[in-house]
Amino acid sequence: MSGAVDLSALKERADAQRQQSGRPSPASRTPETPQDAPNGDSPGGSGPDHSGGAVIDVTDENFETEVLGRSQHQLVLVDLWAEWCGPCKQLSPVLESLAARAGGSWVLAKIDVDASPRVAQAFRVQSIPMVVAIAQGQPVAAFNGVRSEAEISQWVREILDQVGDALPGGEAGEVEPEADDPRMVAAEDKLNAGDFEGALADYRAITDAEPDNIEAASAARNLEFVLRAQAHDPAIVDTAAPADVDAQLAAADVLLLAQRPEDAFDRIVGVIRVTSGDERTRARTRLLELFELFDPAEPFVVAARRKLASALF
Structure with a gap:
């Protein structure tokens, strides 16, 4: 998991901001206590006081403190969600209930991907809900979609069995980096050798075996x-x-391959405006698939989503 998600950019940005303001790094401090938070603010310096709480609200601004810093001495489960996401509304109460009963063995960090695009980009969010476990500043496991309380409880227990000893109240050592997945290495070798079909077959096989990869x-x-x-x-x-419709979708592919995403998206939005039923559904589905190839915070993706909403409603 740590090879698939790189959180270093978020930490570097926060470190630079901290150096400008003269504040120390959270990783260099002992775990915060409620007394550390002035005027009722959280230790991260924004939002309501979540000190010692089982559930915390996290943004781009306090992610480095509330997630990376906290994960040096406590397992953090990151719940990536959005207001418009129906499955998120099913999963979040389950996670919050489990966190409240966890006795401090882990904490739930809730992140609205629309309000915190940098965090969403760092986690390479493709679909939500998405839950990522963080230990000592590194993602160690993740899953997408709705799971039952029993499944999540078992998942968390397995993570704590693996990393619990490495989180002794802020004195933890480095998390051992995971070895490269030989299946991914083999697929990448085929890709580099020009065997695109073979590489694609390998990636699909991995995804079929591990839907959360x-x-x-x-x-x-x-x-x-x-x-x-x-x-x-x-x-x-x-x-x-x-x-x-088929020709217009093909034209959009060609435009996108030519690094013209705005034109590609406009083509499909145009199809959606003049079609209905199955044809409109097919065009909308293709557009959403193309969105997933980009960071959701990219201005041209945000603009295209607005145009899609206008075309549909």
């Missing part, structure tokens, strides 16, 4: 798009008939 799923999505886009005649951009 974010890195393999992302690689498969990107490779599927490239192979599909390369199979189109580039002339389709100019020859596609306005009412030909």
Whole structure:
């Protein structure tokens, strides 16, 4: 998991901001107590007082303190969610209930991906809900989608069995880095050798065996798009008939492959505006798939989502 998610950029940004303000790094301090938080604020310096609480609200601004710093002495489960996400509303109460009964063995950090795009980018969020376990500043496990209370409890127990001894009240040593997954290495070797179909088959096999493997799923999505886009005649951009949904989707692929995402998204939004039923659903599904190839905070993705909403409603 730690190889699939890189949180160093968030920590470096927070370190730079801290140096400017003269504040020490959370990792260099002892665990905060309620007395550390002036004026009722949290130790992170923003939001309500969550000191010692089982559930904390986290943003781009306090992520380094409340998640990376806290994870030096306590397991942190990050709940990545959004207001519009129905499954998130099913999962969050389960997580919050478990956190309240955990006795301090772990803490739940809730992050709204729309309000905190930098964190969402760092975790390479492709779908939500997404839950990531953090120990000593490193992601050690993750899952997507809704799971039962029993499944989550077992998942957390297994993580604590593996990392619990490495979290002795802030004196923990380094988490042993995970070895490279030989299956991912083999797929990447095929990719580098030009065997794109073989690499894609390997990535799909990993994803089929491990639906929560974010890195393999992302690689498969990107490779599927490239192979599909390369199979189109580039002339389709100019020859596609306005009412030909397949041709317009192919034209969007070609435009995106040519590094013209705004034009590609506009093509599909245009199809959505003039179609209905299955054809509109197919176009909308393709557009959402293309969104997943990018950081959700990219301005052209945000703009295209607004256009999609306008076209649908």
